[in-house]
Amino acid sequence: MSALFFLALSIAYYLGATGIELYPGDEEELINAQTFPKFIGVMAGIFSFLILVLPAKGEEEKIDWAGFDWVRPVLLCALMVVYGLTIKWPGFFLATSFFLICGILVLGERRWWAVLVASIPVAAAFEFILAGLLDIYIEDPFVIWLGL
Amino acid sequence: VIEGILIGLTTALTPTNLMMVVVGCFAGTFIGMLPGLGPISAIALMIPITYGFDPSTGMILMAGVYYGAIFGGSTSSILINAPGVAGTVATSFDGYPMARAGHGGKALAVAAYASFSGGTIAAIFLLIAAPALATVALSFQSSDYFALMVLGLTAVSAFAGRGQFLKAMLMVFLGLGLATVGQDTSSDVTRFTFGSIDLLDGISFLLLAMAAFALSEAIMTVLKREKVSEAAVQAAAGKMGSLKVTREEAKIMAPVIGRSSVLGFFIGVLPGAGATIASFLAYGMERSIAPRGEKEKFGQGSLRGLTAPETANNAACSGSFVPLLTLGIPGSGTTAVMLGALISYGVQPGPMLFTDRPEVFWAVIISMYIGNVVLLILNLPLIPYIARLLALPSQLLVPLVLFFSLCGVYLVSFNTFDIQMMVAFAVGAIALRLFGYSMAPMILGFVLGRMMEENLRRALEIHDGYNFLWERPLTLGIMILTAIILLAPVMQWFKARKSVATAGEGG
Numbered sequence: 001m002s003a004l005f006f007l008a009l010s011i012a013y014y015l016g017a018t019g020i021e022l023y024p025g026d027e028e029e030l031i032n033a034q035t036f037p038k039f040i041g042v043m044a045g046i047f048s049f050l051i052l053v054l055p056a057k058g059e060e061e062k063i064d065w066a067g068f069d070w071v072r073p074v075l076l077c078a079l080m081v082v083y084g085l086t087i088k089w090p091g092f093f094l095a096t097s098f099f100l101i102c103g104i105l106v107l108g109e110r111r112w113w114a115v116l117v118a119s120i121p122v123a124a125a126f127e128f129i130l131a132g133l134l135d136i137y138i139e140d141p142f143v144i145w146l147g148l
Numbered sequence: 149v150i151e152g153i154l155i156g157l158t159t160a161l162t163p164t165n166l167m168m169v170v171v172g173c174f175a176g177t178f179i180g181m182l183p184g185l186g187p188i189s190a191i192a193l194m195i196p197i198t199y200g201f202d203p204s205t206g207m208i209l210m211a212g213v214y215y216g217a218i219f220g221g222s223t224s225s226i227l228i229n230a231p232g233v234a235g236t237v238a239t240s241f242d243g244y245p246m247a248r249a250g251h252g253g254k255a256l257a258v259a260a261y262a263s264f265s266g267g268t269i270a271a272i273f274l275l276i277a278a279p280a281l282a283t284v285a286l287s288f289q290s291s292d293y294f295a296l297m298v299l300g301l302t303a304v305s306a307f308a309g310r311g312q313f314l315k316a317m318l319m320v321f322l323g324l325g326l327a328t329v330g331q332d333t334s335s336d337v338t339r340f341t342f343g344s345i346d347l348l349d350g351i352s353f354l355l356l357a358m359a360a361f362a363l364s365e366a367i368m369t370v371l372k373r374e375k376v377s378e379a380a381v382q383a384a385a386g387k388m389g390s391l392k393v394t395r396e397e398a399k400i401m402a403p404v405i406g407r408s409s410v411l412g413f414f415i416g417v418l419p420g421a422g423a424t425i426a427s428f429l430a431y432g433m434e435r436s437i438a439p440r441g442e443k444e445k446f447g448q449g450s451l452r453g454l455t456a457p458e459t460a461n462n463a464a465c466s467g468s469f470v471p472l473l474t475l476g477i478p479g480s481g482t483t484a485v486m487l488g489a490l491i492s493y494g495v496q497p498g499p500m501l502f503t504d505r506p507e508v509f510w511a512v513i514i515s516m517y518i519g520n521v522v523l524l525i526l527n528l529p530l531i532p533y534i535a536r537l538l539a540l541p542s543q544l545l546v547p548l549v550l551f552f553s554l555c556g557v558y559l560v561s562f563n564t565f566d567i568q569m570m571v572a573f574a575v576g577a578i579a580l581r582l583f584g585y586s587m588a589p590m591i592l593g594f595v596l597g598r599m600m601e602e603n604l605r606r607a608l609e610i611h612d613g614y615n616f617l618w619e620r621p622l623t624l625g626i627m628i629l630t631a632i633i634l635l636a637p638v639m640q641w642f643k644a645r646k647s648v649a650t651a652g653e654g655g
Binding site for chain 1: 314315317318321322324325328332335337338339340367370371372373541542543544546547548550551554555558559562564567568570571574575578580582583585600601604605608609612613614641
């Protein structure tokens with residue numbers, strides 16, 4: 001299955017490579033912006049095809065799909081996306097605190113003192129080190145609103 | 149060389165750099181000990197921290213982290229039979245049985261002495277080999293570099309393990325493909341940016357390394373429901389026995405250290421081989437030459453069986469710096485991450501590094517030795533305390549690792565698009581890992597991609613065609629070697645098929 005995906009990806013990549021715009025006259029050059037990507041597309045296609053046709057070693061069959069915990073990784077990925085969307089507004093401190101609190105809760109921690117100790121002070125200390133000590137500017141409307 | 153050593157000593161022995169070695173060794177031991185996080189993740193996590201540093205200081209910190217992570221990996225291999233790094237798998241064969249027999253402390257001490265000796269002997273080899281190779285490499289041309297990069301990428305795949313060659317090659321091409329995203333360096337033509345301004349500069353190396361290693365490794369521990377084991381709780385409680393090694397035991401260890409150091413160093417120099425192969429080969433070699441009575445002890449807590457892989461993996465770590473520092477070509481995933489870091493500091497590794505930036509070149513070599521001393525003097529006595537980290541709950545640890553990874557990348561670009569891209573790459577990396585694809589060849593392909601294209605372009609311009617492949621003897625020699633490596637698995641496959649067919653006819 002993975003080889004089939006790679007074969008499709010290689011074909012799409014090769015087609016993308018043929019669509020790279022060139023300056024007039026570049027087609028005649030020994031190497032242009034399309035050459036290397038085209039080569040990569042062809043080689044990746046050949047190797048995907050070889051994996052597809054040669055006898056499998058059986059690694060893929062060994063995967064215990066049912067034994068995996070799918071919910072928590074998906075929630076963590078969603079949290080990371082939300083973190084990316086909130087880091088500019090409402091800002092670093094609130095976004096980081098929210099991310100850490102939710103992340104720790106998602107992973108099953110239910111002791112509130114542990115959740116709070118490993119999140120809010122970490123976010124505050126990290127922001128202080130960056131903005132206060134290392135003088136790195138961090139956009140944080142919440143801290144500005146607090147007047148700090 | 150002596151002048152260089154003095155430059156290296158002056159740079160490496162400044163209070164700041166000494167502190168960096170110590171901090172690096174501790175941070176590396178800590179991260180290397182955590183289940184799921186290896187040296188590549190440890191080094192990748194350090195890159196954003198070192199951005200503002202002087203290149204020598206940054207590299208010294210990372211070399212310390214590298215050694216620390218290998219040592220940390222050995223600790224979790226011995227105490228809880230959970231090698232965080234492939235290079236320390238062989239360590240667990242005899243280290244864990246020793247720990248189960250109540251000699252965990254001794255096993256850790258043996259591992260530390262073996263690592264120290266292996267690292268020290270290999271650092272001396274490096275001191276001799278690196279300048280010599282750098283001098284030779286000054287005569288290399290673009291075509292030779294191109295051929296060397298092809299060799300490096302092929303070798304990484306060839307050494308990827310049984311049945312993994314094709315997958316590793318595919319990952320190399322995935323890395324090369326990702327490297328083509330962005331503006332073409334020579335013509336300024338945009339490639340695979342899909343009209344996005346965020347992709348004009350290409351994919352950031354740090355972003356890819358963090359997503360493929362730190363993020364995906366941390367999430368994989370959740371996916372696989374990895375919990376703190378009973379052994380980890382025992383180790384964290386400090387029940388590991390004495391750290392003392394007797395004189396008789398030292399006498400048994402000494403010849404093993406000598407043999408494994410030489411083997412480890414030379415395996416480490418080979419592109420693609422690295423610490424894992426070195427440790428397995430050293431283990432196998434010692435088992436095959438051990439006296440009859442000793443042979444049976446292998447796998448049940450043999451001193452030789454623990455000493456050999458520990459010496460070899462550290463020696464191989466030093467050896468892997470030879471192609472990185474002298475040719476600018478990384479031979480492993482870890483050194484590929486270091487190459488990326490060096491380039492981001494504005495330092496181009498290669499033979500010119502030896503003449504242009506001798507302080508970086510020599511300071512890294514000298515700091516390796518200092519790193520080994522730090523590990524032995526500071527880390528070993530503190531191991532009973534550091535081992536407590538093994539029982540740290542993953543529900544607190546994983547979100548912190550994710551946060552540091554995301555922040556590390558965001559704080560370089562201040563672009564939230566990078567965070568979203570990281571998540572996407574991490575999801576892709578997890579899927580690929582589940583299907584048995586290794587990330588190291590991909591990162592190596594990514595790091596070498598642009599350099600490869602640039603050297604190919606230059607070679608074609610100089611030689612006015614592809615004739616450089618057969619007209620220049622050095623290039624031809626390297627390409628023939630590459631072809632042999634590439635064809636070896638094919639030959640093996642045909643041989644295996646033939647023997648199966650013969651057996652079928654016979655039966």
